[in-house]
Every structure is written in structure tokens, then in C-alpha cells.
Amino acid sequence: MxxxxxxxxxxxxxxxxxxxxxxxxxxxxxxxxxxxxxxxxxxxxxxxxxxxxxxxxxxxxxxxxxxxxxxxxxxxxxxxxxxxxxxxxxxxxxxxxxxxxxxxxxxxxxxxxxxxxxxxxxxxxxxxxxxxxxxxxVDGSLYREWMTNIGRRDARTRIAHLLCEFGSRLEAVGLGSTAGYEMPMTQEQIADATGLTTVHVNRILMGLDRQGLTQRTRRSVIIHDWDRLCDVGDFSRDYLHLD
Amino acid sequence: MxxxxxxxxxxxxxxxxxxxxxxxxxxxxxxxxxxxxxxxxxxxxxxxxxxxxxxxxxxxxxxxxxxxxxxxxxxxxxxxxxxxxxxxxxxxxxxxxxxxxxxxxxxxxxxxxxxxxxxxxxxxxxxxxxxxxxxxxVDGSLYREWMTNIGRRDARTRIAHLLCEFGSRLEAVGLGSTAGYEMPMTQEQIADATGLTTVHVNRILMGLDRQGLTQRTRRSVIIHDWDRLCDVGDFSRDYLHLD
DNA sequence: CGACGTGTTGAAGGAGCTCAATCTAAGTGG
DNA sequence: CCACTTAGATTGAGCTCCTTCAACACGTCG
Structure with missing residues (x-):
């Protein structure tokens, strides 16, 4: 070898x-x-x-x-x-x-x-x-943020937050950007990560698309307005401790 | 001094x-x-x-x-x-x-x-x-369990789980036992820990009392049937890593 | 092609929320 | 020792966000 x-x-x-x-x-x-x-x-x-x-x-x-x-x-x-x-x-x-x-x-x-x-x-x-x-x-910090996400935010916010976290982390390792990235998770997995059901995740995701925030294809997301998505997702990258 | x-x-x-x-x-x-x-x-x-x-x-x-x-x-x-x-x-x-x-x-x-x-x-x-x-x-392990608690269990289970965790931890440091302990949290705090509202926490707690699982006074809990409470709370102490 | 994993949609129901009032215990100050 | 205050617990009624169940669509892959 x-x-x-x-x-x-x-x-x-x-x-x-x-x-x-x-x-x-x-x-x-x-x-x-x-x-x-x-x-x-x-x-x-x-x-x-x-x-x-x-x-x-x-x-x-x-x-x-x-x-x-x-x-x-x-x-x-x-x-x-x-x-x-x-x-x-x-x-x-x-x-x-x-x-x-x-x-x-x-x-x-x-x-x-x-x-x-x-x-x-x-x-x-x-x-x-x-x-x-x-x-x-830092792992612990992410756990705490996820707990807050699941416990104290509504479905739309939770999902937007998850999309933002993914964007930030993928950008940090050069696998994507805040303009979009390959989305490796299925809707079922997003549901299990956010404490929701598949059906509801689907409806919310369609909503985000319809509102012009995102544009999904089978396995990727394009993010049209990063700042607005962060807003919707109550997202601030502090907890990632990236900088 | x-x-x-x-x-x-x-x-x-x-x-x-x-x-x-x-x-x-x-x-x-x-x-x-x-x-x-x-x-x-x-x-x-x-x-x-x-x-x-x-x-x-x-x-x-x-x-x-x-x-x-x-x-x-x-x-x-x-x-x-x-x-x-x-x-x-x-x-x-x-x-x-x-x-x-x-x-x-x-x-x-x-x-x-x-x-x-x-x-x-x-x-x-x-x-x-x-x-x-x-x-x-171990802190991280508790975070993970709480996340699971909040994300994937119904209100009754969540609250019973919290009561069990408290019992186990207090027992480990000699501040209580699985038979009961001083409960330092208000119902509002229990709500904020479990991702619920005060009102709902109250109803569930009253339910547990009524069903003979617990007996609360203002600031303490007596646990009548620990094993059954663990069952209701989907609780297993493994994640505490106490032994 | 057929089958399976995934995404999408509709309809109905319920767990938990909101708002708002009332009750209780434990202070606290006079 | 009692009137007053206040934080917290309790209860009711109505509503909604999310779930459940069930069907259907789509694309990928053997």
C-alpha cells in the first residue's frame, strides 16, 4: 500500500x-x-x-x-x-x-x-x-444548543437552525458554503434530529422553499438569503466556537 | 479564620x-x-x-x-x-x-x-x-440523555425521567434516596428543563400523585414505587456512569 | 419493469399550549 | 401575632401546532 x-x-x-x-x-x-x-x-x-x-x-x-x-x-x-x-x-x-x-x-x-x-x-x-x-x-456546547433548539423553538425555527449549523460547519471545512451545500440527511433524519415527524418536516421545508428562503433539490440546498435564514433559525454561530 | x-x-x-x-x-x-x-x-x-x-x-x-x-x-x-x-x-x-x-x-x-x-x-x-x-x-452523556428526553418522550415520561435522575444523583451524594428527596426546583423550572409549560407540568405532576406513584409536598417528593417510576420515565441509570 | 426508499399531500385528532382566574403557603413588616 | 404581600401551585376553557394514518408520486437501481 x-x-x-x-x-x-x-x-x-x-x-x-x-x-x-x-x-x-x-x-x-x-x-x-x-x-x-x-x-x-x-x-x-x-x-x-x-x-x-x-x-x-x-x-x-x-x-x-x-x-x-x-x-x-x-x-x-x-x-x-x-x-x-x-x-x-x-x-x-x-x-x-x-x-x-x-x-x-x-x-x-x-x-x-x-x-x-x-x-x-x-x-x-x-x-x-x-x-x-x-x-x-465544544461537543458539549453543540449538545446544549441542540437541546435548546428542540426544547424551546418551534418547528420552522428548529429546521432553519439546523440548516444554518450545517452551512456554517461545512463552510469551515470547505465542503460547502452559506450559499448552499450537499445535504446528506433525509427528511426522516432531519425529523429525528429536531424532535419532529417526517411529515411535518416536509411541510416546513416546502414552506421555506415557497417563501424563497431556500431551494432544495433531492440532496442539496441552495440558500438564497443567508442572513434571513439565520434570523428565521434564531441562529448565531457563537456556540460553534469556530472563531 | x-x-x-x-x-x-x-x-x-x-x-x-x-x-x-x-x-x-x-x-x-x-x-x-x-x-x-x-x-x-x-x-x-x-x-x-x-x-x-x-x-x-x-x-x-x-x-x-x-x-x-x-x-x-x-x-x-x-x-x-x-x-x-x-x-x-x-x-x-x-x-x-x-x-x-x-x-x-x-x-x-x-x-x-x-x-x-x-x-x-x-x-x-x-x-x-x-x-x-x-x-x-459524563456531562456530555447527561446532555445527550436530556436531548433524547425532550425530543422523543411525551410529557409524563419526561417528568418521571427527571424525577428519577434527580433521585439517583442525590442518592449518590447522600442528599436523598430513591424513596424520596427534597425537590429544589419549582414547577416552572421543571417545565424549562423538560421543554414544557408550567401549566402542563402541574397537571402531569398531579397525575403522578393521583396514580400513587409519588406524593409531593411543597418542596419534596416521596416516591412510593421507584421501579414503576423508572418504568414510566423510561429511565435507566447507565448514562449517569455512576458505577 | 418492478420494487424500494424517499418525498409529498390530505384529512382528522390530540397532546400540549395560552390566557386568565383562583388558591395556598410562607414570608414580612408593623 | 396578625394583616398584607408575593411567589408558586392549581384549575378551566378554548385553541393550535404538530401528529397520525393513509395514500400517492417520484426517481433510482437491481
Whole structure:
């Protein structure tokens, strides 16, 4: 297998961590040298299943994945979306037992990194460790915003908010822009992420289109008026801690 | 001011961290020696306000506090409850700027610990650092459960779930039991924590009483049948990571 | 082509909301 | 110790946003 030297596999992780905390060259090198094995998953497959005790955590190299939890009555809640560059499972690999599952939304490629290597690196290089700690704190910030979204906003606002978050995050990694992007989620998944039903999501999305805010095709969104959409979605990017 | 040697101020933090990760005696000592200043807040006062950039994080020594975020339309979402022993603000002190606020629910006493001391300790003593990292991960686990609660369970289930979580957590720190406890929240706060309205919370609570599951007085709950309440609340304590 | 996953639409019903009034307990000040 | 105040709990009536159920449309893929 050929090693492509100029674009190392672990580069997305370096880029992500640098968002939270500038890293020294030695720190970057250490992250790039993290031991890992590559792995692919088809859409729909589980990267982690509730109850698993995983000994490695995965860095998402390409594609989309999401976290989910199922409630007793059968409903499923989507808890977070993950895009290329995200370190997906500190949570489930550091804690002994996965309290939720992570599923591939599209075909994904991941790098599996042994838990011990992560921990060792975090404590031998405080710069890296702090960046990783920040990363888990920012995850928490997104959870809090989602909770607010689901608990205290009406359907239209919730969905607009989700579209805005996606736009901002995809833009940050160069996979889209505030003018539009590939939308990887189905309406059912949007429903499960916002605490709504598929039918209602559909009606709201059609409404946004009709009102000239967005223009959807099967798997993409064009956003005609970003500022207005942010307004409708009660969206402010602060909680993403991107800047 | 007399120093009480046999029950050090920082003891609750040691107890909490040991839940996640056994600490060596030297580690414990180091936590106990963390520099700090004591401070009291009256009920309703803010420990942290959205937008603040705090340079210290607080350990809750007594009383109750909660995190909250306000949505554009004016609704407030309560994001988490904190009880004695909780380290309340790694999130807001490590990240540059608070993305939500923390408010005292009752009169509280806190120990303010400088951010730098926390970080220095975390990286000089990996045992402690790992325990603190776990702590932020467990916070995340609670957020995920709450999101599921709000997004995918009906009102009765949500409220029963909240009562169960409280019972389990209070029991873990010896402030109550699964047979009952002092309930510090008003019905308005329960509403804001569960994404409901005060009126509806009231009706559901009365229902639980009428059905013989609970028996409330002004500020306490007696739980007649814990197992059944857990059932109604779709509650399983796994996500608390207490054992 | 047929079948399946996804999106779209209609009609009817209900869980939870809103508004507004009343009740209760626990202060608080005189 | 009592009148007064106030925060919180309780109740009723009407309404609405969202759900449920069920059918149909569309496009993609074997």
C-alpha cells in the first residue's frame, strides 16, 4: 500500500485541533504520527453501537456520520452530526461503555486510533491534550444548543437552525458554503434530529422553499438569503466556537 | 479564620473525581491543595453569565445550581442541574467565552479555582487529568440523555425521567434516596428543563400523585414505587456512569 | 419493469399550549 | 401575632401546532 507523504492521513485531525488551540510543529508531528488503521463503512453501518466497549476512537476522514439514542417508545433521537475531520469517539472509547451509537450516514472512511495512544499523547503533550479537551467541550456546547433548539423553538425555527449549523460547519471545512451545500440527511433524519415527524418536516421545508428562503433539490440546498435564514433559525454561530 | 483540617473544603471534588477514576493518595492530596477562594451566592444569582469570560471555574460545595440558555423567542431552556460536589464550569472557563449561563437555584457556596491551576494539575498528574476529562465526558452523556428526553418522550415520561435522575444523583451524594428527596426546583423550572409549560407540568405532576406513584409536598417528593417510576420515565441509570 | 426508499399531500385528532382566574403557603413588616 | 404581600401551585376553557394514518408520486437501481 502506497503511503502518500504529502497529505498525511491524520492531517484533518491536526486541522481540527488547531481550531481550538494553536499547536507547535512538534505537537503536529506527534498527532500525525498517531498509530491508526484505516477502515471503511457503508451508509447505515454502525461505527459504534450502544453497549459496546470500544478500545479505539475514530477520526472521520470522509463522509458523514451521526450519533443517536433510542427512547423506550421506539423513537430515535439524533444527537449530533459529524463531518470529515471530526474526532468521533472520545466519548465512547474513554468511558467504559458506549451509552449511544454512532452510525454512518454516507459511505465513510475512518482512521481508528487506539485509546491508549490518544491518552498517552494527551498527557505527554499538554498542547495536544488541551486541544482534545477543548474538542470535547465544544461537543458539549453543540449538545446544549441542540437541546435548546428542540426544547424551546418551534418547528420552522428548529429546521432553519439546523440548516444554518450545517452551512456554517461545512463552510469551515470547505465542503460547502452559506450559499448552499450537499445535504446528506433525509427528511426522516432531519425529523429525528429536531424532535419532529417526517411529515411535518416536509411541510416546513416546502414552506421555506415557497417563501424563497431556500431551494432544495433531492440532496442539496441552495440558500438564497443567508442572513434571513439565520434570523428565521434564531441562529448565531457563537456556540460553534469556530472563531 | 479557622481551618478545619479534618474535612477539607475540596474533599467533594476528590470524591467526585474518584467516581470516574481511582486516584492515588498523592493525586488526592494535589486536588485538596488546589488554590481556591470561597464564595456564596443567593438563590437566583448568576455564577456565570452568557458572554462572560471567566478565568476560574467553580466547585459547588453546597446548594443547587443549573445551566440555562435563552432562545430568541424568549423561552429559556434549562440544560443541566448541578448538586454539591459538581465541578460546574470547566466548560465556560476553558473555552474563551461562556455560551450559556449558570444560575444558583438555592443559596450556594462555591470554591472558585483558577483556570491555570486546574490545567496545570491536569497535565502534571495524568490521573487527575483523566478524571477531569471523564467528568466533562459524563456531562456530555447527561446532555445527550436530556436531548433524547425532550425530543422523543411525551410529557409524563419526561417528568418521571427527571424525577428519577434527580433521585439517583442525590442518592449518590447522600442528599436523598430513591424513596424520596427534597425537590429544589419549582414547577416552572421543571417545565424549562423538560421543554414544557408550567401549566402542563402541574397537571402531569398531579397525575403522578393521583396514580400513587409519588406524593409531593411543597418542596419534596416521596416516591412510593421507584421501579414503576423508572418504568414510566423510561429511565435507566447507565448514562449517569455512576458505577 | 418492478420494487424500494424517499418525498409529498390530505384529512382528522390530540397532546400540549395560552390566557386568565383562583388558591395556598410562607414570608414580612408593623 | 396578625394583616398584607408575593411567589408558586392549581384549575378551566378554548385553541393550535404538530401528529397520525393513509395514500400517492417520484426517481433510482437491481
Amino acid at each position: 502506497a503511503l502518500v507523504v504529502d497529505t498525511p492521513v491524520m492531517a484533518p485531525m491536526v486541522r481540527k485541533l488547531c481550531l481550538w488551540q494553536p499547536l507547535s510543529d512538534a505537537d503536529k508531528r506527534a498527532v500525525l504520527d498517531l498509530p491508526h488503521t484505516l477502515r471503511s463503512f457503508d451508509a447505515g453501518n454502525y461505527l459504534v453501537e450502544e453497549g459496546d466497549s470500544r478500545s479505539d476512537c475514530c477520526l472521520l476522514l470522509s463522509g458523514y456520520a451521526f450519533r443517536q439514542k433510542v427512547a423506550g417508545a421506539g423513537g430515535r433521537q439524533i444527537l449530533a452530526m459529524h463531518i470529515a475531520g471530526d474526532v468521533v469517539d472520545l466519548q465512547n472509547s474513554l468511558l467504559r461503555r458506549a451509552d449511544h451509537s454512532v452510525q454512518a450516514l454516507s459511505a465513510v472512511q475512518v482512521a481508528l486510533i487506539p485509546r491508549e495512544a490518544i491518552v498517552a499523547l494527551a498527557f505527554s503533550r499538554p498542547g495536544v491534550g488541551l486541544a482534545m479537551w477543548y474538542d470535547t467541550l | 479557622a481551618l478545619v483540617v479534618d474535612t477539607p473544603v475540596m474533599a467533594p471534588m476528590v470524591r467526585k473525581l474518584c467516581l470516574w477514576q481511582p486516584l492515588s493518595d498523592a493525586d488526592k492530596r494535589a486536588v485538596l491543595d488546589l488554590p481556591h477562594t470561597l464564595r456564596s451566592f443567593d438563590a437566583g444569582n448568576y455564577l456565570v453569565e452568557e458572554g462572560d469570560s471567566r478565568s476560574d471555574c467553580c466547585l459547588l460545595l453546597s446548594g443547587y445550581a443549573f445551566r440555562q440558555k435563552v432562545a430568541g423567542a424568549g423561552g429559556r431552556q434549562i440544560l443541566a442541574m448541578h448538586i454539591a460536589g459538581d465541578v460546574v464550569d470547566l466548560q465556560n472557563s476553558l473555552l474563551r467565552r461562556a455560551d450559556h449561563s449558570v444560575q444558583a437555584l438555592s443559596a450556594v457556596q462555591v470554591a472558585l479555582i483558577p483556570r491555570e491551576a486546574i490545567v496545570a494539575l491536569a497535565f502534571s498528574r495524568p490521573g487527575v487529568g483523566l478524571a477531569m476529562w471523564y467528568d466533562t465526558l
